[in-house]
Amino acid sequence: MRERRQIVRLWRQSEAAVLVTLIKVAGSSYRQAGARLLLDARGEYAGTISGGCLETELTRKAAWMVRDGAAVERYSTMFDDTAEIPFGLGCGGVVDLLVEPAGSPECLALMEAMEDSLRGTEATVVTWLPGEGKGLRRVVLGPDGSVVFASAALSEAKIDCAKGLLPEGDNEGRFVEELRAPQRLFVLGAGDDAKPLVSMAALLGWSVIVADGRAQLARAERFAEAERVVALGSDGAAGLGIRRRDAAVLMTHSYEQDREILASLLPMAPGYMGLLGARHRSSLLVSEAAAMIGWTVEECCALIHAPVGLDLGGDGPEAIALAVIAEVQACCQGKAGVSRRLTAESVARQIELGGASRYLQVQCAMEQ
Structure with missing residues (x-):
């Protein structure tokens, strides 16, 4: 998606000459069908249709290829000096490219x-x-x-x-x-640790919306790469327009705010919903949010990823952001693997052990 943004930007800002689209792959290829490259009249380009092995060839010959209109060109990336199809580069496949004049x-x-x-x-x-x-x-x-x-x-x-x-x-x-x-990501929490999460999502070309009930944090200048920065009102996340294909990560670090937002977020059932925090804190949050909206804990846990992010290891905001982005990407692409998400049984166990209530006492004292 970031590549599409770059191609559109070049198209708007320059005199586009040729558009190349990867339309078919046989065997192995670095890119899949739908990948594009836009070449302008100066020889500059945006996008890629290979791992770098075909771009130089295309930038030299693309204008000549479309002298009589659009054409389909076939390239072999097999490592074979005797192949009739130009030109073997060892990637292991054959690709068909649609080359068309941009005008x-x-x-x-x-x-x-x-x-x-x-x-x-x-x-x-x-x-x-x-x-x-x-x-x-x-x-x-x-x-x-x-x-x-x-x-x-x-x-x-x-x-x-x-x-x-x-x-x-x-x-x-x-x-x-x-x-x-583009994939939409709602970052519900505008603390400093949200900044690398917003940056990584923007790097992927996602549309990022940051929201927080604390107006002093929810400021556009703090998140220059976000599409929108919103100060939440009393209705929590209800007014954000979150849809089923969206992703949302709850990370305000305020127990009361997290609980209110979670209660408003659950009925929207976004495609990905992550909750930052320790398991005992998340367990109590889920339990109380479920009671607020009249759901069972099991119904809530089926929608929530907590602890948020893949278990990649590492420490600090950047490592956490990487783990979260990786899990959102996997989930939204249907590639989710082993999950660490809460279950109704683990929530009950955490509350029974008393860890959640002890954590809440400490958290409330800190917020006061």
Whole structure:
């Protein structure tokens, strides 16, 4: 997603010349289908379509490749001096690249759709690849399935095929992709330890929203890389517009504020919900938040990652931020492995042992 931001920025700030899209991979490849590189008229580029082995070749020849319009070029990254496909570099695969002039209506429509996706408007892009005497044709569909753009050369039947209204009636090659909005991360807590978390998320191209009930901490100048910095009101997280695909990390270090925010956050059921703090503190928080909203502890634990973050080891805000970002990434990509999250049984055990109540007494005394 950060790469998409860089490509769109170069497109807006420079005279774009050629857009290269990785459309097919056979065997091993550093990048997967959908990776892009935008080359401008000065020879500068943004994005990558390999681990660096093809970029130099493309920046030298891309303008020549599109002299007659868009084309599909095949490269082998096998280490083989006798291969007919240029040129073996030892990466272990064959890649097909769509190379298109950046000034065409089709490319402009794609770039605008990419830019809109960064603002949260998702799209489906269907591209009929050039070949057999036909040029590149493209349809851009909005999130509701409406046609945002369609090449002039496309028939209504082709457009209906793109919309899924009719089965594909021929063997023409197509490349279909979903332009998803950036991952949104809500950092609920604006202490100093939230800064590396915000920085790492921004490095990945995520949209980061920082919120805290303490206005003296929730200031934009403290989090320059965040998309928004919000001072929370009495409704906690309820007014932030958190959705099911979002991630949220609760880390205010204030027991009372954490409890109120957690109670407002649970019914929203974001895709990832992490709670920073010791197990005994988190156990009491979950128990009390469950009672506040009339849920069982088991229902709450099913939604919460606590202790937050993967068990990577290390100490300090940066190491914790890395562990949290890694777990959010794994969870949101469907790659979550072994979890350390609380269960109803562990919550009950912590409370029974009395650790949570002792921690609360110390915490309350510190906050006073």
